Each structure stands twice: as C-alpha cells, then as structure tokens.
Amino acid sequence: MIFKRDIPGCFFILIICLMLSLGVNALSPNGIALRGQWNPDQGVVMAGANKAHAVDVMQINNPFKVKRLVESGPAVVVDVRRPDMYELGHIPGALNFPLDDFEEDEKALLSKITPEDEIIVYCASVTCHDSHTFATRLVEMGFTHVAVYAGGFAEWEAMGFDVAVQGADP
Amino acid sequence: MSNLFRSKFKFKNGVGPASMDFRRQTRLIEWALRLFLGGTFIFSSWHKIVSPDQFATILYGYAVFPHPSINILAIVVPFVELVCGISLITGLLKRSGLLLINAMLAGFIFLISFNLIRGHEFDCGCFSLGETKGTWTSIWLLVRDLVMLGAGIYLFRLFDKKDRG
Incomplete structure (x- = not known):
C-alpha cells in the first residue's frame, strides 16, 4: 500500500535528481545540449x-x-x-x-x-x-x-x- | 491448532523461536533485495552518466520518445537511477526510492514489450553502451526486468509489513 508520504518523497527525489543532473551536465566535459539534433x-x-x-x-x-x-x-x-x-x-x-x-x-x-x-x-x-x-x-x-x-x-x-x-x- | 501450539511455546516477550527465525530470514531477504536492486541501479547508471551522448543515441534508437525529450531524458534518467539506488541501500526515503525503481522497471518492460511486438530492434543500453540487438536479447531483457520488478514489489510489501509492525 502506498502511503501519502511516499508520493511527496518521490517528487523530492525527482527534484534532487533534476537539479543534480542539470548541474553535472553543465559542468562536465561530456555534457550534452538540452536539445539534440534527431531529425x-x-x-x-x-x-x-x-x-x-x-x-x-x-x-x-x-x-x-x-x-x-x-x-x-x-x-x-x-x-x-x-x-x-x-x-x-x-x-x-x-x-x-x-x-x-x-x-x-x-x-x-x-x-x-x-x-x-x-x-x-x-x-x-x-x-x-x-x-x-x-x-x-x-x-x-x-x-x-x-x-x-x-x-x-x-x-x-x-x-x-x-x-x-x-x-x-x- | 497452530495457535494453541504457538501459545504454548511463547517466550516472555510473546515471540516464539520460529517467529524469531522468520523475522531474521525476512530481514536477510530484505537486505539482500535492497542490495541487489540498489546495486544494480547504481551500477547501470554509471556509464550513462559518463557518456550521456551515447545514451541519448540509444534512447533515439528505441524510436518511442519525442525528439525534444531525448536529451533531457538522457541527462536526468541516469541520476534518477543513481539516487534511487543510493536511497534504497542507505534507507533514506527508501520507500519512495523503491517506488520510483519499480516505476522505472515497469517503464522499461513496457518499452521492451512494445518494440518486441512491433519487431523493432534496439540497443538496450542497460548495463553497457552498444549491447547487441536481437529478439532473443530483448526477450532476455524482458525476463530480467520482470524478475527485478517482482523483487521490487515483494520488497515494497516487506516494507509495508514492517511499517505496520
């Protein structure tokens, strides 16, 4: 059974991941553009x-x-x-x-x-x-x-x- | 009958030896599953974090994602895998971390099944970049993800039981 506190926890983790990933991507020499060329x-x-x-x-x-x-x-x-x-x-x-x-x-x-x-x-x-x-x-x-x-x-x-x-x- | 048997052999704190063994076993299983799932997700995130360009190309190869979303997914998803793996092993927000892991596994299963059904070959990119393509590889991936999802659901039920005391 999913408790009410689990859902805010998921959002919290996702926000942390979003900030962490964008920060690392911006600083890393292997970082990629936010939008690629896929056509x-x-x-x-x-x-x-x-x-x-x-x-x-x-x-x-x-x-x-x-x-x-x-x-x-x-x-x-x-x-x-x-x-x-x-x-x-x-x-x-x-x-x-x-x-x-x-x-x-x-x-x-x-x-x-x-x-x-x-x-x-x-x-x-x-x-x-x-x-x-x-x-x-x-x-x-x-x-x-x-x-x-x-x-x-x-x-x-x-x-x-x-x-x-x-x-x-x- | 079994209740009568249990009540006869109850210890002072109300926990019998069989129950203690069962609890110890459950705790061991819980730890094994946490290490297995958490470790797998941490391990699988690493090469994607190091080479986001290759992971983005693999996502493009799935031929499912809208083009503007591919780079964002390639940047963010590996970190979700990493943080959820760490959360499951350390116990910090472990229920939420496990929920996200199960959601990701369900997503992977959907993607693999969808491509299998329409006969589209793709690189998984799960543990290394540039894995071989093929129907049998996809079926093996599907079985592996289903087993992991089963383990994830079982672990969530264990957390539930523990939380209820």
Whole structure:
C-alpha cells in the first residue's frame, strides 16, 4: 500500500535528481545540449555538446556535392568505421582511420593530412555520430577545413555511386 | 491448532523461536533485495552518466520518445537511477526510492514489450553502451526486468509489513 508520504518523497527525489543532473551536465566535459539534433533529414542525428564544449563542424547533406568533391577536388576522405566494414566497401580513395583507434593512429593520420587540406569524414549512416566526433577532434587539433558527410556510407551506396572494396583501390 | 501450539511455546516477550527465525530470514531477504536492486541501479547508471551522448543515441534508437525529450531524458534518467539506488541501500526515503525503481522497471518492460511486438530492434543500453540487438536479447531483457520488478514489489510489501509492525 502506498502511503501519502511516499508520493511527496518521490517528487523530492525527482527534484534532487533534476537539479543534480542539470548541474553535472553543465559542468562536465561530456555534457550534452538540452536539445539534440534527431531529425535525419537535417544531418547526422546526435545529442550535441553543451554550449560550453560545443565545436562547430560543417556538415554536407548533399551526396552529389560529396561525389563532386571526391571526384574532382583535392579533398581527403576519411572513413572512420571499423576496418572490417571498410574492407567490405567504402568511398573510392577514402582512408580508413577508425574512431576507436584515434590515439594509436594519430601519427599515421598526421602523416597523410595537413591542416590546410580539405577533409571529409564519414561513418556508417546518418544515425552514426563517430564521423562527427572524429571531425570535432580534428578541429580541436587545428584543422580548419573539416566537414562531415552526414548521410555516410549507407547513403553513398544507396545513391548507386562507385564503391571501392579493399585491394581494389588504385 | 497452530495457535494453541504457538501459545504454548511463547517466550516472555510473546515471540516464539520460529517467529524469531522468520523475522531474521525476512530481514536477510530484505537486505539482500535492497542490495541487489540498489546495486544494480547504481551500477547501470554509471556509464550513462559518463557518456550521456551515447545514451541519448540509444534512447533515439528505441524510436518511442519525442525528439525534444531525448536529451533531457538522457541527462536526468541516469541520476534518477543513481539516487534511487543510493536511497534504497542507505534507507533514506527508501520507500519512495523503491517506488520510483519499480516505476522505472515497469517503464522499461513496457518499452521492451512494445518494440518486441512491433519487431523493432534496439540497443538496450542497460548495463553497457552498444549491447547487441536481437529478439532473443530483448526477450532476455524482458525476463530480467520482470524478475527485478517482482523483487521490487515483494520488497515494497516487506516494507509495508514492517511499517505496520
């Protein structure tokens, strides 16, 4: 049987939790924004960092623009998915630097890109935000021309664009 | 008959040895359940507090919550789990803490059942972020939450009995 004092107790706990969670979130480096971007039509879906720790990263939502940049420009494309997924298929010419191995692969990555390069980062799909995390780290390291391909490999493949498999890259 | 037996073997304070054993057992069960439920909720809250962005993505994957509420839920729910777990173990507002734990378990059961019925695969995000998806995983989660809810309801009844003396 629920006593009358149990309900105010529940509200008391909830109020404590609300204040505590919002306070910790505001101060934590891992804190998130109060409102995220959860509409796949508007780019990568993600919680987003809270304002104190937010880093602006450009997103490309148009797959044709990515295709144009890949085919014509000097853009460096970085695939941040796991190597097994990369081997099955990736955007032609893309380098594979999984987000999980960022620290270990940092030297190898820096030998292939410079802060002046135009860099396009992608991961599996619009619901994966590894590309955004990876791009954020690059921006924090001083890279200025970094963009995320929001649709990721799923969209590229669905558009019927060329797909390279491991060993078939020029 | 049993009343007659009890009255013959009553101690001075009116409590027989069988009754004392039963009380001790009940107290042990109560403590075990408090530690189990409280500990589980504290443990499960930790990774969500450390990585709210990943937990928010998992909530999005449930495809149930309105988009504007996802971040707020990802921020607040782990702290509700943590504080309720602490309240249950320490005994501070333990009845209210347990009520909230039972309400959360009922909510989890509803969410898992709803997604199972409509065939939507999702990451649970219960104890680690990035758990495997799949129907059997969901069924296992459902059974686990039902067992925990049963334990929570039983514990609440124990609290009730104790409060009534």
